[in-house]
Amino acid sequence: MKSDRERVVITGVGLTAPNGNSLSEFRSNLLNGVSGVVPYSVRYFGETIAGLCNFEATRYQKRKELRVGTHAGSISIYCVNEAIADAGLQLDQDYARNRVGVFIGITEHGNVETENEIYELSKYDYQTKYWSHYHNPRTVANNPAGEVTLNLSLTGPHFTLGAACAAGNLGIVTGVQQVLLGEVDVAFAGGVSESPQTFGIFAAFASQTALASHEDPAKASRPFDMARNGIVVSEGGAIVVLERLDKAKARGAKIYGEIAGWCYNSDASDMVLPNPERQAECMKIAIQRAEMTPRDIDLINTHATGTPMGDVRECQAIAAVFDQTCDHTFVNNTKSFIGHCMGAAGALELVGNLPAFDDGIVHPTINVDELDPRCELPGLVLNQPREAGKINAILNNSFGMMGINCVLIVKRFEA
Amino acid sequence: MTRKEIFDALIEIVTEINPDEDWSTLTADESLRGKLESMDFLDVVMEIRKRYGIEVPEADYGKLGTMNSCVDYLFPKLSVK
Numbered sequence: 209m210k211s212d213r214e215r216v217v218i219t220g221v222g223l224t225a226p227n228g229n230s231l232s233e234f235r236s237n238l239l240n241g242v243s244g245v246v247p248y249s250v251r252y253f254g255e256t257i258a259g260l261c262n263f264e265a266t267r268y269q270k271r272k273e274l275r276v277g278t279h280a281g282s283i284s285i286y287c288v289n290e291a292i293a294d295a296g297l298q299l300d301q302d303y304a305r306n307r308v309g310v311f312i313g314i315t316e317h318g319n320v321e322t323e324n325e326i327y328e329l330s331k332y333d334y335q336t337k338y339w340s341h342y343h344n345p346r347t348v349a350n351n352p353a354g355e356v357t358l359n360l361s362l363t364g365p366h367f368t369l370g371a372a373c374a375a376g377n378l379g380i381v382t383g384v385q386q387v388l389l390g391e392v393d394v395a396f397a398g399g400v401s402e403s404p405q406t407f408g409i410f411a412a413f414a415s416q417t418a419l420a421s422h423e424d425p426a427k428a429s430r431p432f433d434m435a436r437n438g439i440v441v442s443e444g445g446a447i448v449v450l451e452r453l454d455k456a457k458a459r460g461a462k463i464y465g466e467i468a469g470w471c472y473n474s475d476a477s478d479m480v481l482p483n484p485e486r487q488a489e490c491m492k493i494a495i496q497r498a499e500m501t502p503r504d505i506d507l508i509n510t511h512a513t514g515t516p517m518g519d520v521r522e523c524q525a526i527a528a529v530f531d532q533t534c535d536h537t538f539v540n541n542t543k544s545f546i547g548h549c550m551g552a553a554g555a556l557e558l559v560g561n562l563p564a565f566d567d568g569i570v571h572p573t574i575n576v577d578e579l580d581p582r583c584e585l586p587g588l589v590l591n592q593p594r595e596a597g598k599i600n601a602i603l604n605n606s607f608g609m610m611g612i613n614c615v616l617i618v619k620r621f622e623a
Numbered sequence: 624m625t626r627k628e629i630f631d632a633l634i635e636i637v638t639e640i641n642p643d644e645d646w647s648t649l650t651a652d653e654s655l656r657g658k659l660e661s662m663d664f665l666d667v668v669m670e671i672r673k674r675y676g677i678e679v680p681e682a683d684y685g686k687l688g689t690m691n692s693c694v695d696y697l698f699p700k701l702s703v704k
Contacts, residue, residue, distance in 0.1 A: 270643045271642040271643050272640070272641045272642060272643050272644075275640075275642070276662065332673070337672065338669070338672070338673060340669070341665045341666075342662065
């Protein structure tokens with residue numbers, strides 16, 4: 209039995225998603241089938257679709273900060289401030305600022321800023337004396353987390369986790385570890401993405417024949433459907449407040465859930481094609497570490513991005529872990545609503561499901577008109593939300609290029 | 624450009640650099656450097672380069688201390704433009 213000092217809980221959530229700028233708005237839209245994917249035009253690439261956020265950046269940033277900072281930094285600042293407010297946290301009073309850590313997962317960082325700078329340079333015949341002195345602070349890998357510390361005068365540790373599309377989960381896991389190690393008393397952890405601001409990601413996925421298209425943008429992201437044709441590139445962010453249970457109790461915090469277990473590993477088999485054996489292994493180890501069996505998992509939020517091969521392989525991995533005895537294990541997918549929020553994906557998808565502990569509802573995966581038989585998992589919740597009864601444990605999958613896998617399990621908080 | 628036009632152009636530049644600051648009350652003898660962070664000042668130098676093609680070498684940064692000194696420095700270079 210773990211002591212309260214060895215238990216870490218989620219006490220606040222801040223987010224911006226293509227279909228919501230708060231957990232309540234996001235959750236409502238996930239339960240009501242509201243997509244956040246819209247038509248989009250990006251430099252050089254042209255017309256496409258994307259999941260874009262519309263948060264009020266000036267709520268927490270001055271106009272100068274917005275001018276000199278990055279979009280990823282701005283998303284991070286918005287999410288952290290919203291998470292602090294949601295947690296009812298009083299910095300200085302509840303925690304000294306040098307005991308606060310910021311740990312943010314990113315798929316990549318610096319592409320947007322570099323593309324912008326080269327575009328500006330093109331107006332000056334590519335003379336490098338016109339290259340901005342802000343380029344370095346904008347493109348250092350720790351920029352999004354560092355901008356948060358500047359915004360809030362936090363003097364504890366900060367860094368980002370480069371973990372492709374497993375980064376959102378890994379950001380939270382790292383926050384948990386830092387709290388348990390005693391490096392910090394409270395962690396602001398999760399993931400962010402500014403990917404749609406770069407043409408390169410669209411062009412690269414198009415070259416890879418993995419960029420989604422559909423005449424109706426809201427139907428373009430369609431994991432598990434026979435007509436799926438790739439990824440919708442999206443931006444967003446989700447940050448959770450992580451505290452030790454004893455400290456959360458002491459300040460009377462609202463508790464969304466308790467971190468139960470996790471695992472991260474590597475496929476070591478291909479740069480982009482996922483490996484279902486390693487994904488299954490990652491899920492199994494996370495479940496073991498949570499001191500659970502697969503039957504204890506009530507909800508699996510899939511990573512599935514809408515690529516023909518990736519979705520099938522994740523379903524193979526899930527089927528290898530969850531057999532027919534798991535008759536109360538529901539499976540859903542959030543990217544069908546918001547596209548692929550890259551570094552934010554894991555964190556956003558987890559927090560969008562946390563309310564299931566309270567309402568017992570599993571949001572669906574939408575846009576499945578004809579289910580791919582290779583993706584036919586028993587508990588798949590298609591197109592309409594499902595009244596699932598009591599949800600005690602959520603397993604969140606996040607996988608990324610270079611074969612990085614991260615599985616995180618959160619359980620209902622029981623005092 | 625006249626001295627007045629140079630002054631107004633500088634106000635426009637610093638307003639873009641830091642739009643949160645009220646620059647309308649800045650007097651000609653007030654310290655410009657005192658109201659700008661180090662990176663902001665480099666922005667001023669960059670904007671002068673971009674807008675007018677004028678290079679301000681680092682050795683001359685000290686001559687851009689106040690609005691008046693900025694105008695003094697830039698006037699001979701811009702009066703013919």
